[in-house]
Amino acid sequence: MKFWDIFKISMHNIWGNKLRTLLVTLVLFILSTIVLIVASVGVNVGVLLNEAQSSEDDNYADMSLRYQYEQIQIGDHFEMKEYYFDNNELGSYIEKVGNELPFLQNVTMNVNTSQIRLDNNTEYVDFALTDLSKNMLAGQDNYLRAGRLWNKDDVNKQYAWINDTYAEKSKLTVGDKFNIRVFDSEGYDKDPTPNYNDYEKSYEFEVVGIVDFQYYEWAQNSFVILDYNFATKSGLKINRIRFTQSKIEEGATLGQLNKIKSFIKDNKTFDYEKNPTGLDVYSDIINARTMSMIMTLIIVVAVLVVSVIIILLSIGCVSNSIQITVEQNAKFFGMMKAIGMRNNVVKSVVRIQALVSIFIAVLLGTIVTIGLFYGIQPLLASTLATLGLNLKLVMPFYVPFAVFALMAIMVILFTIKSLNRISKMDVVSVISEVN
Numbered sequence: 244m245k246f247w248d249i250f251k252i253s254m255h256n257i258w259g260n261k262l263r264t265l266l267v268t269l270v271l272f273i274l275s276t277i278v279l280i281v282a283s284v285g286v287n288v289g290v291l292l293n294e295a296q297s298s299e300d301d302n303y304a305d306m307s308l309r310y311q312y313e314q315i316q317i318g319d320h321f322e323m324k325e326y327y328f329d330n331n332e333l334g335s336y337i338e339k340v341g342n343e344l345p346f347l348q349n350v351t352m353n354v355n356t357s358q359i360r361l362d363n364n365t366e367y368v369d370f371a372l373t374d375l376s377k378n379m380l381a382g383q384d385n386y387l388r389a390g391r392l393w394n395k396d397d398v399n400k401q402y403a404w405i406n407d408t409y410a411e412k413s414k415l416t417v418g419d420k421f422n423i424r425v426f427d428s429e430g431y432d433k434d435p436t437p438n439y440n441d442y443e444k445s446y447e448f449e450v451v452g453i454v455d456f457q458y459y460e461w462a463q464n465s466f467v468i469l470d471y472n473f474a475t476k477s478g479l480k481i482n483r484i485r486f487t488q489s490k491i492e493e494g495a496t497l498g499q500l501n502k503i504k505s506f507i508k509d510n511k512t513f514d515y516e517k518n519p520t521g522l523d524v525y526s527d528i529i530n531a532r533t534m535s536m537i538m539t540l541i542i543v544v545a546v547l548v549v550s551v552i553i554i555l556l557s558i559g560c561v562s563n564s565i566q567i568t569v570e571q572n573a574k575f576f577g578m579m580k581a582i583g584m585r586n587n588v589v590k591s592v593v594r595i596q597a598l599v600s601i602f603i604a605v606l607l608g609t610i611v612t613i614g615l616f617y618g619i620q621p622l623l624a625s626t627l628a629t630l631g632l633n634l635k636l637v638m639p640f641y642v643p644f645a646v647f648a649l650m651a652i653m654v655i656l657f658t659i660k661s662l663n664r665i666s667k668m669d670v671v672s673v674i675s676e677v678n
Contacts, residue, residue: 275605344506
């Protein structure tokens with residue numbers, strides 16, 4: 244028998260049993276609507292988490308290298324000793340990362356903030372000690388506001404590049420000079436009778452270039468960039484090297500992030516228990532994305548668990564409705580078998596009836612769910628805005644298809660036993676059982 248003939252028979256049965264069809268469809272509608280709402284909310288929360296970790300800063304790869312602190316017992320108390328990179332290590336790591344992760348082209352080095360300050364203590368700035376041959380200025384002429392960029396002859400020179408924010412606040416222009424004080428905290432700590440002034444030196448720097456940092460972090464802060472070679476020879480100690488991707492480039496690809504993960508795995512020697520003073524290699528973005536993936540996975544599992552619970556709670560009602568539908572059609576099946584309908588056609592008729600009911604239920608459930616989301620969105624937005632969240636309730640296009648497939652599988656499983664029993668009975672037995 245052709246599919247179209249089977250479909251017409253199925254529609255005839257649906258139309259001929261309006262009340263039963265309505266009850267079954269109503270049960271399926273309630274069940275599918277609940278699952279649609281739960282699944283859509285879960286997907287939307289997952290999207291919110293991913294967007295939170297895919298903000299402007301997180302679109303770019305980063306990696307940091309830092310020696311962990313050592314806890315040293317002095318008398319009856321503990322103090323933290325910090326390890327620093329020496330010049331050879333700095334150059335070695337910069338070259339290593341440059342060769343293996345060339346997309347991390349910006350190199351910034353951190354120092355203890357108590358070690359470096361402007362001669363004018365009232366002015367606060369962010370300092371960047373960097374390898375100027377590989378930093379955020381290299382080759383970026385479109386961000387140069389005045390002066391010039393670095394060249395290879397500038398190594399070990401007392402030159403400074405400042406951003407336009409600091410230039411405006413301090414009334415500095417290209418060629419002007421200003422003083423920076425450097426404090427040798429390590430030497431001071433080792434001296435049994437230290438004099439603060441003996442360990443603080445003032446260096447005069449010349450403004451060589453003014454740059455626009457609007458597309459970089461610290462955009463609104465006063466900013467001074469110095470060559471790390473001169474800074475380390477002046478007594479500054481580097482405690483962290485940070486490698487970042489230029490924000491002029493495209494965001495980090497999955498392949499780039501995987502390369503960073505491999506680099507971290509191969510070079511990280513720090514371990515809280517086994518080696519608490521080793522080199523800690525980490526990426527803030529990868530850590531954040533990992534947490535986001537874990538939270539998203541938890542939400543997905545929660546949605547699946549809730550959906551399964553809803554379905555399990557509804558099995559009795561749905562199974563009973565489908566079961567009665569099959570049993571009520573038993574006489575019809577007996578008559579059809581009497582005129583030659585094969586067993587597989589009997590099964591197909593019932594399954595098509597079930598699929599039509601499911602389609603109608605999911606369609607109505609989708610319309611109701613979309614309407615519900617649309618109605619509560621303004622109230623939800625105003626409520627979550629106070630928490631700094633922006634959750635938009637929308638139904639992804641694939642959710643109704645997934646719910647339809649889930650419902651179809653469930654209903655087909657429910658009808659297998661009854662259909663197998665009826666299809667195996669002879670014509671007289673089927674009709675006699677109904678009568």
